[in-house]
Amino acid sequence: MIKFQAEIDVMPKKEILDPQGKAVTGSMKNLGLSEIQNVRIGKHISLQIEAENEQAAHAKVDQACKNLLANLIMESYSFKLEQV
Template sequence: MYKATVNVTLRKSILDPKGKAAHHALEDLGLTDINSVRIGKLIELDIDADDKDKAHEVAETACEKLLANEVMEDFEITISEN
């Protein structure tokens, strides 16, 4: 069993309204030293696979088919043993 940790982040050129809203709220709370906030997804998958490469392949397929929108988002997969 492997654990895949997937970081899905909005591409730099794409406006991040959730991040902007959080940024303004933090400023209102007095945290004025924060210059930017960007919010992405952190997805954890438990995968049954024979080896690390196979687990990476399954995670990549999951990202391409469902978890990430490659038009707007980048993803990064890290596999560890569980």
């Protein structure tokens, strides 16, 4: 079995309002960072997985994202795998 490290981003979909991001964009102005725009806030998930090969690991992480980590109605996800 090979061990992989997965780095997953789960973000609110573009067409979905992100109130937390909007609030942080506003706060940037108060910090004197008005050059910062379009803040969007999601989740970053790191995990380790053992699988026979990268393809199998990819399928398992995909399943974990779909069934547990992301709400596909409101969120989209992407991830990278790296052998450790």
